[in-house]
Structure formats: C-alpha cells, structure tokens
Amino acid sequence: MFSNVDWIEDCDTLPLTPPGAPAGAESGVPAASRGAGSRVTRMAEDRAQGASEWVDHVVRIRDARDEAAFAELFAHFAPRVKAFLIRSGADDGLAEECAQEVMATLWQKAHLFDPARASVSTWVFTIARNRRIDALRRQRRPEPEDLPWGPEAEPQQDDVLALQQDSERLAEALRSLPEKQRVLIERAYFGELSHSEIAEETGLPLGTIKSRIRLALDRLRHALR
Amino acid sequence: MTKPMNNDITHHLSPQLLMAYSAGTLPEAFDLIVASHLSLCDQCRAEAESYDAVGGALLEDEPTAEMAEDSLAATLRMIRMGGEPDEPAPARPGTHVLPRPIRDYVGGDLDAVRWQNVGRGVRQALLPVNGDARARLLHIPAGTAVPDHGHQGLELTLVLRGAFSDTDGRFGPGDVEIADQEIEHTPVAEEGEDCICLAVTDAPLRFSGLMPRLAQPFLKI
Numbered sequence: 001m002f003s004n005v006d007w008i009e010d011c012d013t014l015p016l017t018p019p020g021a022p023a024g025a026e027s028g029v030p031a032a033s034r035g036a037g038s039r040v041t042r043m044a045e046d047r048a049q050g051a052s053e054w055v056d057h058v059v060r061i062r063d064a065r066d067e068a069a070f071a072e073l074f075a076h077f078a079p080r081v082k083a084f085l086i087r088s089g090a091d092d093g094l095a096e097e098c099a100q101e102v103m104a105t106l107w108q109k110a111h112l113f114d115p116a117r118a119s120v121s122t123w124v125f126t127i128a129r130n131r132r133i134d135a136l137r138r139q140r141r142p143e144p145e146d147l148p149w150g151p152e153a154e155p156q157q158d159d160v161l162a163l164q165q166d167s168e169r170l171a172e173a174l175r176s177l178p179e180k181q182r183v184l185i186e187r188a189y190f191g192e193l194s195h196s197e198i199a200e201e202t203g204l205p206l207g208t209i210k211s212r213i214r215l216a217l218d219r220l221r222h223a224l225r
Numbered sequence: 226m227t228k229p230m231n232n233d234i235t236h237h238l239s240p241q242l243l244m245a246y247s248a249g250t251l252p253e254a255f256d257l258i259v260a261s262h263l264s265l266c267d268q269c270r271a272e273a274e275s276y277d278a279v280g281g282a283l284l285e286d287e288p289t290a291e292m293a294e295d296s297l298a299a300t301l302r303m304i305r306m307g308g309e310p311d312e313p314a315p316a317r318p319g320t321h322v323l324p325r326p327i328r329d330y331v332g333g334d335l336d337a338v339r340w341q342n343v344g345r346g347v348r349q350a351l352l353p354v355n356g357d358a359r360a361r362l363l364h365i366p367a368g369t370a371v372p373d374h375g376h377q378g379l380e381l382t383l384v385l386r387g388a389f390s391d392t393d394g395r396f397g398p399g400d401v402e403i404a405d406q407e408i409e410h411t412p413v414a415e416e417g418e419d420c421i422c423l424a425v426t427d428a429p430l431r432f433s434g435l436m437p438r439l440a441q442p443f444l445k446i
Contacts, residue, residue, distance in 0.1 A: 067301065074297050079289035086290055096293050100300045107304045117274060122281030129249040129280065139253040139355045142326040144263035144270060171282035189248045189280050206275045214271035221267070 051164040054120035062110035070107060073120070078103050081128045087190050088132050098135050102128045112146075116155035116216040119167035147220045159216060166209045236400035238262055238269050242381075247276035254358035254425040257326055258381050258401070261423055264324035265399040322386055327362070327423060330354070335421070338362055345369060358427040365389065365414040365422070378427040380404045382412070387420035389413060 057073050060066035078099050085095035105127050113123055133141045174182065238259060245251045246259040263270040293299070321328065322335040330352040331337050340348035340362075348364040365371055367387065381403055388397040389412040396402050396412075404410060414420035 070301070071297060074300065077284075078292050078296065078300075080284050080287040082292060083287045083290035084284055087287075092290075095290065096296065099292070100296060100303060103300050104303045104307065108307060118277065119281055121285045122274075122278045125280040125284045126277050128284065129247075133249050133256075139256075141249070142253070142257040142260035142329070144260045144273075145325040167278055167281065170278055171285055174279065174282045175286065185279065186283055188244065188250070189283050206272075206279075209278055210271045210275040213274045214267060217267045217271060 051119045051121065051167050052161060055115045055160065055164060058106070058110050058113050058115075058120055058123075061107055062113070070103075073106065074103050077106075077121075077124050081124065084125075084128055084190070085132060085136075089136055090132075094135065098128075098131050102131050105131075114155060114216065114220075116159040116163055116219075117213050119164055121171075122167065147217065155216065155219070159212065159219075163209070163212045163216070166212060170206070170209055233397060234266050234268070234399040236394070236396055236402060237266065238401055239403060240272070242403070243269060243273045244276045244279075247273055247280060252356040252358035252427060253354040254352075254356065254360035255381065255427070257330065257352070257354060257360050258383050258423055258425045260326040261324045261385075262383055262399070262401050264326060322421065324385075327352070327385075330360070331362075340364060347371060358425055360423065360425045363420075363422045363424055365412075365420040367414055367419050368416045370411050370413045378405075380424060380426045383423045385421045385423060387418040388415040389420050389422070390415065 054073065054076075057066075057069040060069040061073075081102050082095045082099040085098050086092065090098065102124065106124060109127075113120070118126075130141045130143075133139050174185070177185070242251070242255070242259060246256060251259065259273070263273055323331060328334055331350075338350045340350050343349050346366040346369055350362045352360040352362065354360045363371070365387075371389075381401055382396070383401045384396045384398050386398060388395060390396070391402075391410040391412040393402060393404075393410065395415075
C-alpha cells in the first residue's frame with residue numbers, strides 16, 4: 001500500500017520556508033565536490049562500514065563511554081553534517097561549531113537511540129536537522145512525545161538487523177534513482193526546493209521501513225502499559 | 226487515559242506535510258501541529274520516521290566538508306564539560322488532554338491555558354510560536370458552530386477533545402483536518418462535550434460573516 005511515495009500535485013499550499021540565511025551562500029561546498037564522481041569513490045570505502053556496525057559504535061558509547069568508537073563515528077559523520085549545514089546556508093565557522101555540537105549530542109543521547117526504529121545515519125540526520133532549525137532559522141522544533149525504550153523494552157536483535165538492512169536498501173534505492181528525481185529529493189531535504197516543484201513520484205521503498213518502525217512503536221507502547 | 230486509541234484516528238496528515246516536517250522546512254506553528262498529531266498517531270509517526278530515513282540516506286551520501294584540525298578534541302572537551310547525559314523524560318501514558326508538544330508552549334495542561342473570549346461562547350488562546358504562521362487553541366462549546374470562514378493559505382485543525390463536523394466529515398480526538406484556501410467551512414462542535422482543538426494557519430483567516438471580520442484585527446486570527 002505504501003510502496004510508493006506519491007508526491008501529490010497540489011503542494012502549492014505547503015507553507016515551506018527556506019532553512020537558512022542566504023547570506024552565507026557564497027561559502028558553500030565547491031560545485032565539483034557535489035558531482036556523481038566523488039559519490040562513487042565514497043561509496044566504495046563506505047560500503048565496508050555497514051549500518052549495523054555504526055549501531056555497535058553507539059552502543060559502545062552508551063555502555064562504556066568508548067572514546068575510540070566516538071572518534072570513528074566523528075570521522076565519518078562530522079564532515080557530512082558540516083557539509084549539510086554549509087549547504088543549508090551556514091558559513092564555515094557556524095557549520096563547524098554546529099557539527100561539533102551535533103556530535104556531542106550524539107554522545108549525550110546515546111541511551112535514547114533506538115536501533116529498531118532508525119539507522120545511525122538517520123538519527124544523526126535528525127539531530128543535525130534540529131540544530132539547523134535552531135541555529136539557522138531561529139525557530140523551536142516541536143518533537144512528538146517521547147517513547148523511551150527502557151531496559152524492559154530493549155529491542156529484539158532481529159528487528160534491529162532488519163531495520164538496518166532496510167535502511168541500507170533505501171539508501172541504495174536512492175542512489176539508483178534517475179538524477180532528476182534524486183536532485184528533487186535532495187533539494188527538498190536541504191531546503192532548496194520551492195514547494196510547487198515537489199511533484200514527482202519517487203518509487204522509493206518506504207513501505208517496509210515504515211511497517212518495521214510501526215512494529216517497533218507497537219512494542220514500545222506495549223512495554224509502556 | 227484521555228489519549229485516543231490509534232485506530233480511532235481516521236483523518237491523517239498528508240505525505241507532503243510529513244516529508245516537510247522530516248526535512249525541517251515547515252514554519253514552527255506547522256511543526257507544532259505535526260508533532261502533536263504524531264504524539265497521538267503511530268501510523269503517521271512511522272511514516273514521518275521513514276522520511277527521516279530518507280534524510281539519513283542523503284546525509285550518508287553527502288560530500289564531506291573538512292573539519293577544523295582540533296575538531297575532535299574540542300568536541301570531546303565539550304562532552305566532558307557537559308557532565309552526565311540527559312535522562313529521558315518519563316513518558317508513561319498520562320491523563321493529559323494536551324499532548325506534550327502543546328503543553329511545552331502552554332506551560333501546563335488544559336487548566337493552564339489563558340483563554341480569551343471571541344464571541345458565541347467560543348474561546349481561543351494564541352500560542353507563542355516564531356514566524357508568520359499562527360497557532361491557537363480553540364474551545365468550542367458543545368453544539369456551537371464556528372463562524373463560516375475561508376482562508377487564504379493552509380489551515381490545519383487537530384482535535385484534542387470532543388469532536389466537530391463540517392462538509393469534510395466528522396473529526397474526533399487525534400483527527401486532523403487539512404483545509405486549503407478553496408474550502409469555506411462551518412465546523413460545528415458535537416453535542417455532549419465541548420470541543421478543544423489546535424488550529425494553525427499560514428495566512429490570516431477571512432471570515433464571511435460581518436461581525437467576525439470586524440473582530441479579526443483584535444483577535445489576531
């Protein structure tokens with residue numbers, strides 16, 4: 001039922017606002033480094049680090065305050081978060097500062113990470129996005145009421161593995177999209193898209209990932225009763 | 226427990242609103258109503274989190290920017306200065322009428338809301354959101370109609386208690402109505418229980434009736 005995302009035509013009424021001050025735009029990532037070529041080289045080195053391995057890193061931080069695990073997560077994610085913030089309109093100094101804060105938040109909230117509901121990349125994205133809203137748009141970010149997972153709701157290993165695999169599959173599907181569609185999605189997430197332009201069917205496999213998250217939420221709700 | 230059962234919710238958020246919430250491109254008032262609906266609706270929460278996964282996949286493929294030389298060391302210092310990690314807020318199902326995102330703006334539950342009368346027994350309370358879009362709580366007495374109104378932009382209404390009906394159907398607790406500028410509607414609160422809603426608009430409402438239109442500049446709706 002949800003195997004396709006239909007970008008419904010009448011998006012004109014969506015009150016989208018740009019994420020960042022356009023003033024810092026000239027300090028953006030060089031155009032050359034956004035090209036498909038650099039993506040391909042990165043893919044090869046990154047493929048070795050599966051999504052599940054990052055989960056172990058976060059668990060090591062949560063359980064053992066493991067600075068070596070943190071250093072590896074930092075090396076991988078901090079430069080991506082910084083690029084994301086620069087692309088959203090931050091200058092180099094602000095992006096550096098915010099990227100450090102995002103990574104510190106990852107350490108401090110390691111116990112709130114639920115690997116049955118999100119990959120580490122997804123979790124880092126949500127922290128970076130919220131930092132962007134706060135620092136660049138100077139808005140608050142209302143979040144849904146928390147469903148914390150206590151010891152009684154420790155997620156099943158099967159669920160964790162399945163969600164992490166689905167996340168990799170989603171990333172793969174995103175990479176194999178026609179360039180035009182991929183660019184549209186990127187621009188929507190980096191806040192570069194005017195809302196009338198969101199009118200594409202992406203064909204991303206969101207259905208399975210959605211039902212897994214739903215299952216994890218059901219389990220949490222059950223554990224909270 | 227006042228929380229609606231998830232399967233009672235029949236009017237959900239649209240995919241593009243959920244995606245925009247996930248991308249972080251909505252005005253604060255719209256983030257507030259989306260977060261409030263997600264607090265009540267696991268179906269939409271799962272969908273929003275799957276859009277988060279799209280953001281995660283994009284971040285993974287993002288070109289890298291060079292970090293400052295002492296970046297890791299500086300971050301570890303920040304962590305050590307930060308002390309013990311945050312404890313998660315307790316989230317036992319409570320007896321609140323207002324979901325937590327709204328309580329954060331009100332400074333408490335329903336009894337902490339500072340209502341203003343807007344006529345015909347209808348009361349409202351503006352919430353202090355940043356940006357142009359507005360958020361307000363509405364208290365509509367059972368059986369009362371809200372003046373016929375259309376609006377210039379998008380209006381979302383989330384029912385928190387009671388129910389209302391209009392040309393789009395019946396909206397009970399947890400349901401959200403998405404009304405664009407085409408819709409001219411007269412929501413009527415159901416008999417039996419007063420209706421409490423959160424309404425957000427990205428453009429001022431224009432009322433069709435004379436009285437409310439005159440009142441509009443004062444009410445800031």
